[in-house]
Structures are given as structure tokens and as C-alpha cells.
Amino acid sequence: MNLKQLQSVLLMEELGSISRTAVALGTAQSLVSRQLAQLEGEWGDQLFVRTGRGLVLSDFGRLVLPEICLLLAQAERLETLVRESSGVPAGTVHIGVLPSMSRKLLPLLFTELQTHAPGVRLHVVEGFSGDLDEQLAAGSLDLIVVNRYGISTARDEETLGVVDTYLVGKAGSLAGNGVPIAFTALSGFPLILPSRPNGLRTTLDQLARKHQVALNVAIEVDTLNAMKDVAAVGGAFTILPFLAVQDDVERGLLDAVMIDKPEIKRTIALAFTHQHPLSKAARVVGGHVRELCQSLLC
Secondary structure (H helix, E strand, O other): OOHHHHHHHHHHHHHOOHHHHHHHHOOOHHHHHHHHHHHHHHHOOOOEEEEOOEEEEOHHHHHHHHHHHHHHHHHHHHHHHHHHHOOOOOEEEEEEEOHHHHHHHHHHHHHHHHHHOOOEEEEEEEOOHHHHHHHHHHOOOOEEEEEEEOOOOOOOEEEEEEEOEEEEEEOOOOOOOOOOEEHHHHHHOEEEEOOOOOHHHHHHHHHHHHOOOOOEEEEEOOOHHHHHHHHHHOOOEEEEEHHHOHHHHHOOOEEEEEEEOOOOOEEEEEEEOOOOOOOHHHHHHHHHHHHHHHHHOO
């Protein structure tokens, strides 16, 4: 008995066919059949019943399958532990990223990990800061890259950079001269904003009250791409960091001008979960995120 034989058994149970299992494993059908026969001979009973519709677990197979699953899971945990202990980071890291950062950050992060930590796999969740905060607190994410409006003072967060906020509209709609626009002038623009509760929406509402500005929210949209798509059609404008629209501006699809008087500063912050110990892989990913974000946001 060896682990490859047991992995083949799981695939046969899932696919219901020796031929499909051979294709999935990238090996010869005869080799898969021989491995199964060897295992059944060693154990003294059939794992599968051959039917006209393929392979079906026998009574004996149904009895031992949970133990096979348990043994393979333990083997995977052992492999991860050995790699972690030996200095080679491995395993899956769950990371949450802002939509405004993901397009630039994720391809670079993937390339860095492929080069420097090929044993690390990423599971990426894209979302606004409030949603990512909740998932981090629940322990379903290992680390997050989020917005904080103003300067973040949280002790358990690391500031990666501070960016300005821009008014964004269809190409040609903002004259394209790069001259900043005062916050008070936003009252003259139909706006595409996320619905409450949302960090940007809260900040805009507070500034509007302070400066006695009535914002004209023409449509509420809760995804970054949809906000940009509506703005690109014309007739309404959205408010985003420049990094979120840089490619679209360079391609001539959107215009963007910085908002000032007052400026709306966003702190891009990195935070790790406190719900479970961080794996070496998560620490490695955090290090690469830190370096990449500092270069993107400089």
C-alpha cells in the first residue's frame, strides 16, 4: 500500500471509471488497473464493483473509504508541517484585497510567489474594506489589504501607503487637464457611489455636512467595475483612487481629476488575523504584499 494507490482510489470513486482516472492522473490505464488489483489483493477484498455504468464502491469500499480520506489528509498536514519546519513555506494562504488594488497587485504577487515560494497557493477574496474586516475577524482570511480614510492609527495594522481620491468620468468630460477640483464643486456632478454602510460613503457624507454641500447621488453601485462602467458611458461620475482607474485613463476611456479643498486621503493598510496562528506561508505572502504595495503606492 502507498499513498499514490490511495489517491487513485479516491479519484476512481469520484470519477467512476478507471479510464477517466488514468486521464486525470496522466498515466496509463493498465497501470491504474494494476495498482487497484494489487491493493485489493493485499487487502483481500474488492473495493469496487464493476457495473455497466462504471465503478461503484463495494460494501468493503464504503467501509474503508473514510479511513483512506483521513490518512491522506493526515499525510498532507504532515507534508505541510515538514515544509514549514524545514524553512520551505507551503500551503494555502487566504488573502482579501480591495478591488482598487487587485488588478495591479495580484499579477505581481502571483509572479513573486511562483519565483520565490512555489509551494504557496493563494485563495483571493476581493471586496470592500468592511466586508474584508468581517472575514478577517472571523478567521476566514489570513491577511487583508484595505482602505482607511485619513491616517490609520490602529496598532495592529501596517500602513502601506497614502493615496489621493479622484473624481472620475467619461473621457473628455473633465477637460483632462489634471487641475484638481474642490470638494464643494462636487454638488454639480451626478454621482455613482456605493451604498451605505461603506467607508467612502461615510467619509463623503461627513465632509458634505461639514462643508454644507448637497451631494447628488444619481445611482448606488456596490462593485468597482460597475462603477467604472457606468461612469464610462457618461452622464454620471464616480469617486475612486487613481490606481483603480489608471489603466482606463491611459487607454483614453476615463478622465480623472484629484479632489482637494479638502483632499480625501486614503491609507492603504495591511492587517493579519488574530483568530489563528499565522503560517510561514502567510508571513511570506505578507512580506511580498508589503514590498509590492509600497512600490505601487510610492
